[in-house]
Amino acid sequence: MGVEQSGFAGFANPVDPSPTELRAWAYQPDSVPLQSMPQDWDLLVAGDRLVGSLFELAMDRNCPARRFALHCLYIYAADGIRTNFRAHPKRRLRKLVEQAERAGDEPMVNWAHNCRMLLAKPHLFVYHDWCEGGLVRSGRRLA
Template sequence: MTVDEKTFSGFANPVDPRPEELQAWAYHPEAVPVSAMPADWDLLIAGDVLAPTLFELAMDRQCPARRFAQHCMYIYAADGVRPNASSQRKRRLKKYVERAEEVGDEPMSIWAHNCRVLMNRPELFDYRDWIEGGLVRYPRRLAMYR
C-alpha cells in the first residue's frame, strides 16, 4: 500500500494513533515533528498494534520517517525478548526478524542480526542502544559475546 499521494491530516489521538494515521504521518513527518509529539512517543507506539505498520515503514527505503520506525522496532524487539513477554509477541518478533533477513536491506539486516543476538543473549541488552536509539544513530552488528 502506498500513501505517497496522501497528505497528513493529523492524529485523532497522538498518544494512540491508528495505523493509517501513523503511515500517513510517516510520509509527511515535517507536518508534526517527533519533537512536538508527547514525551516518550516512541515508547507509547512501539507495541503490538502498530508493529506491523512500523515494520513496513522501517523496511521502506523511501519513507522519510524510516529511521524513527527502525528505532521503534528496536524498542519493540527489546520488549519482545523480556522473560515475561507474551508468546504471541515473541512469535511476531521472530516473523519480523525472518522477513528482514529475507528481504531487508542493510539497516534492516543489521536490525535482524541484533535481534537474534538479543534473543540468544538477553543479558547483552543495553538501554542506550535499544531504547534510546543508539543502534539507529550508530548502526552496527552486535557481537554475540562481550
C-alpha cells in the first residue's frame, strides 16, 4: 500500500533521484547499497529539491535509512548557514528546525539545537561533524 511495502526497482538517475525514489529507497536501503551510489551522493541529495523528503525520513523512527537522512539534513543546514543562505532559503531551514523542536525525538531535537548553535556561532563548523556524519554518529549537542 505505502512506499514501505512496495518493491524498489532502483533509481532512474541516481545523481538526481526523485522524492518518490528517495523515499522508496529509504525503506529498502539494502536494495541499492550506499557503497554503489555515486561518490558524494549524500552531498548531491542534500539540496532544496529533496530536503522535505529527507526531513520526513529523518523524523520517522522506523525508517531504515533514517541516519542517512539526518546526515543529509546536517549537510543541508551547514551549507545554508555557511553561505549566509545563498545556497538554501533561511526560511525553509527555520521551518524545519522549528518543526523538529516541536515534534522531533532526541536526534531531531539535537539537530535543531545544533543548527541554532551554528547560526549563532559559525566558528563551530567542523567539516567532519557536519558533512561527514560526526554529529549524527555521536549524538552530541554543540555548546
